[in-house]
Amino acid sequence: MNLDEYRHAARAWLLENAPAGDSPEADPVARAKDFMARLYDAGYSGITWPARWGGQGLTQAEERAFAAAARDFTLPTYVFSIGLGMTGPTLVDRGTDEQRERFIRPLLRGEEIWCQLFSEPGAGSDVASLQTRAVRDGDDWIVNGQKVWTSVAHHADWGLLLARTDVEVPKHKGLTMFVVDMRHPGVTIKPLKDMTGRANFNEIFFDDVPIPDAHRVGEVNDGWSVAVTTLLHERLSISAGVGMGQGKDDPTSLAALRQVVDTTDPLVRDELVELHIRSRALALFNQRLSQETKAGIFPGARGSAAKLLLAELYLFQADLATRLVGPEAVVGGHPLAQAISMAPGMSLGGGTNEIMRNIIGDRVLNLPPEPRVDKTVPFKDLKVGTQG
Amino acid sequence: MKLVLSQEQQELRAAVRSFLAAASPLTKVRDGYDREVYARLNGELGLSGLIVPEEYGGAGAGFAELAVALEETGAALLPGPFLATTFATIALTRVPDKELLTAIAEGRIAATLATGPLDRVLNGMEADVLLLRDGETLTAVDLTAPGVTRTALETLDLTRGQARVVLDDGVPRRELGPLPAGVDDLLAVALAAEQLGVLRAALAAIVAYAKIRVAFGRYIGSYQGVKHKLADMHCKLEQAESIVRFAAWAADESPDELPAAAALAQAYVGRACFEVARDHLLLYGGIGYTWEHDAHLFYKRAKADEVLLGPPRIHRARLAELLEL
Numbered sequence: 260m261n262l263d264e265y266r267h268a269a270r271a272w273l274l275e276n277a278p279a280g281d282s283p284e285a286d287p288v289a290r291a292k293d294f295m296a297r298l299y300d301a302g303y304s305g306i307t308w309p310a311r312w313g314g315q316g317l318t319q320a321e322e323r324a325f326a327a328a329a330r331d332f333t334l335p336t337y338v339f340s341i342g343l344g345m346t347g348p349t350l351v352d353r354g355t356d357e358q359r360e361r362f363i364r365p366l367l368r369g370e371e372i373w374c375q376l377f378s379e380p381g382a383g384s385d386v387a388s389l390q391t392r393a394v395r396d397g398d399d400w401i402v403n404g405q406k407v408w409t410s411v412a413h414h415a416d417w418g419l420l421l422a423r424t425d426v427e428v429p430k431h432k433g434l435t436m437f438v439v440d441m442r443h444p445g446v447t448i449k450p451l452k453d454m455t456g457r458a459n460f461n462e463i464f465f466d467d468v469p470i471p472d473a474h475r476v477g478e479v480n481d482g483w484s485v486a487v488t489t490l491l492h493e494r495l496s497i498s499a500g501v502g503m504g505q506g507k508d509d510p511t512s513l514a515a516l517r518q519v520v521d522t523t524d525p526l527v528r529d530e531l532v533e534l535h536i537r538s539r540a541l542a543l544f545n546q547r548l549s550q551e552t553k554a555g556i557f558p559g560a561r562g563s564a565a566k567l568l569l570a571e572l573y574l575f576q577a578d579l580a581t582r583l584v585g586p587e588a589v590v591g592g593h594p595l596a597q598a599i600s601m602a603p604g605m606s607l608g609g610g611t612n613e614i615m616r617n618i619i620g621d622r623v624l625n626l627p628p629e630p631r632v633d634k635t636v637p638f639k640d641l642k643v644g645t646q647g
Numbered sequence: 648m649k650l651v652l653s654q655e656q657q658e659l660r661a662a663v664r665s666f667l668a669a670a671s672p673l674t675k676v677r678d679g680y681d682r683e684v685y686a687r688l689n690g691e692l693g694l695s696g697l698i699v700p701e702e703y704g705g706a707g708a709g710f711a712e713l714a715v716a717l718e719e720t721g722a723a724l725l726p727g728p729f730l731a732t733t734f735a736t737i738a739l740t741r742v743p744d745k746e747l748l749t750a751i752a753e754g755r756i757a758a759t760l761a762t763g764p765l766d767r768v769l770n771g772m773e774a775d776v777l778l779l780r781d782g783e784t785l786t787a788v789d790l791t792a793p794g795v796t797r798t799a800l801e802t803l804d805l806t807r808g809q810a811r812v813v814l815d816d817g818v819p820r821r822e823l824g825p826l827p828a829g830v831d832d833l834l835a836v837a838l839a840a841e842q843l844g845v846l847r848a849a850l851a852a853i854v855a856y857a858k859i860r861v862a863f864g865r866y867i868g869s870y871q872g873v874k875h876k877l878a879d880m881h882c883k884l885e886q887a888e889s890i891v892r893f894a895a896w897a898a899d900e901s902p903d904e905l906p907a908a909a910a911l912a913q914a915y916v917g918r919a920c921f922e923v924a925r926d927h928l929l930l931y932g933g934i935g936y937t938w939e940h941d942a943h944l945f946y947k948r949a950k951a952d953e954v955l956l957g958p959p960r961i962h963r964a965r966l967a968e969l970l971e972l
Binding site for chain 1: 648649650651854857858865866868869870871874875877878879881882885886887888889890892893911914915963966967970972
């Protein structure tokens with residue numbers, strides 16, 4: 260089957276099987292699991308993943324062809340996004356054969372949901388300074404601590420957990436990666452209400468939660484290199500989604516704004532022109548990156564520039580829209596009130612704007628690194644989190 | 648839409664870049680127009696005939712290739728009438744005029760196109776032929792003919808001159824034919840390609856300096872105050888390059904998209920180029936404010952380019968019009 264045929268077949272399958280619209284009565288998780296099971300049976304789950312563990316063993320070309328076919332559909336796979344985008348690929352890269360055998364197929368078949376447990380209240384941008392402890396106890400490890408910003412944790416069966424296993428060594432050298440059972444009674448999951456008023460994330464508390472050593476991913480104290488693998492997959496899955504699904508329903512878009520503001524006012528016109536310029540500039544940059552990727556030039560850290568620009572555009576756009584619409588934008592549940600509340604999120608999640616600028620400076624422009632005080636000090640002697 | 652350079656276009660870029668690095672280094676740009684450099688640029692690389700159709704002795708290339716060449720001449724701050732001759736060539740290919748196109752392709756003449764009143768003509772001193780727009784008609788004037796008075800202007804941009812041109816009534820004018828619409832869009836795209844080069848070179852220069860200059864015991868590029876500014880400048884470069892590739896593609900392949908692409912190119916790239924040139928100068932510190940340093944050459948070229956085709960607001964107004972706001 261050539262790629263065009265593959266895409267046509269995928270499209271035909273999606274037309275038949277992708278659920279049409281939202282049905283509010285149906286349990287979204289049950290719906291997602293049912294869809295994933297059918298996706299797996301049709302051979303579209305884990306397209307590039309090794310066949311030995313339940314994937315299809317195909318190439319990026321088929322993956323892209325499927326993505327192209329799927330662009331016209333809203334697939335209900337959100338609860339699987341962490342598993343498919345981050346934790347699953349990490350296990351494929353770094354897990355033991357027993358772990359791959361145990362976890363990959365149930366993920367691809369939609370039987371088990373995954374979350375990722377790295378960030379902590381005291382360790383965000385500097386995630387390697389995390390304080391959740393895992394202490395060896397016979398064949399088990401006992402975990403205590405707190406994680407935050409965990410998507411889909413309230414649905415999750417398993418979590419990929421980064422914990423501190425040695426405080427006598429510098430911070431990057433005392434971390435270990437585990438697979439933790441999210442259903443254990445010592446795991447407490449609390450929804451985290453964010454500034455939009457919704458709870459898209461959770462806080463997780465671990466109280467003496469045991470993890471069998473067989474669920475350790477990678478070597479003891481080599482968890483940072485495993486985490487780097489996961490974060491690489493995270494950036495790839497975020498940038499793959501960039502620019503999708505921002506359509507005519509967006510109340511901050513030029514198309515929406517021109518319907519509600521006085522476009523004969525030259526000041527308004529100039530603001531809308533600025534919005535057009537910034538949106539087009541970023542859209543063209545994203546298209547260029549994707550054309551380069553297809554031509555075999557991988558963007559690497561340059562993707563951080565696209566992420567930074569997108570974050571800035573979100574903020575600019577919602578800010579501009581509320582200024583143009585005026586007083587009514589902030590009362591009576593106006594969609595722009597939601598938009599301006601959501602706007603900072605893109606500048607914080609997946610790496611703050613400051614971290615993106617560091618990455619561009621260090622890895623794209625190859626500028627000298629900042630002197631670091633945290634690389635050689637034993638963790639127990641290092642200042643972390645919020646002090647004083 | 649094609650936003651990535653082909654193998655041939657990359658080779659063209661490498662050839663022009665290495666030629667200019669050797670023949671017209673930054674240390675020479677204050678000396679002005681060097682006819683010998685142009686003779687080789689046109690002879691060895693065939694740049695003057697790049698977009699001249701093959702039937703008139705040119706290479707018959709498109710704007711995608713022209714943009715590659717202009718980006719390099721911009722990055723090198725190449726002095727002399729390269730952009731002016733390109734402007735004239737763009738107009739001539741739309742008429743077209745065999746005699747002048749052939750002469751340009753062979754590198755025998757430099758030309759310029761009046762983009763405003765004749766009291767400031769781009770490279771008016773160096774050009775042999777001036778193209779004028781009399782209403783809808785393109786007209787050629789031999790600038791070496793009796794009755795033509797040219798006076799060099801003092802220009803902000805030390806690397807590119809302008810001149811006041813006065814034509815006596817008796818100066819012969821040759822009507823070349825009606826000039827189709829859309830030439831201004833093509834000029835905007837060509838200029839944006841040069842601006843992309845100026846932007847890129849200014850950023851590269853200050854990034855290199857940030858890796859060797861030390862203050863308070865550290866390389867200045869290690870300070871976030873500097874690093875983050877350079878990262879933002881890099882973001883502008885990425886977007887500017889994407890827009891220039893798009894606009895060049897539109898010029899070659901998609902006439903319907905050209906007007907908005909051209910206005911976008913000037914509105915975004917013209918501004919980004921000046922902003923990056925300005926910030927690159929500032930990040931040098933005091934040395935960047937000296938006459939001796941090259942930073943002000945980029946800064947001044949960027950400003951001169953930004954206003955070359957008119958006050959920049961006209962490009963934004965055009966966008967508003969094209970978006971039917």
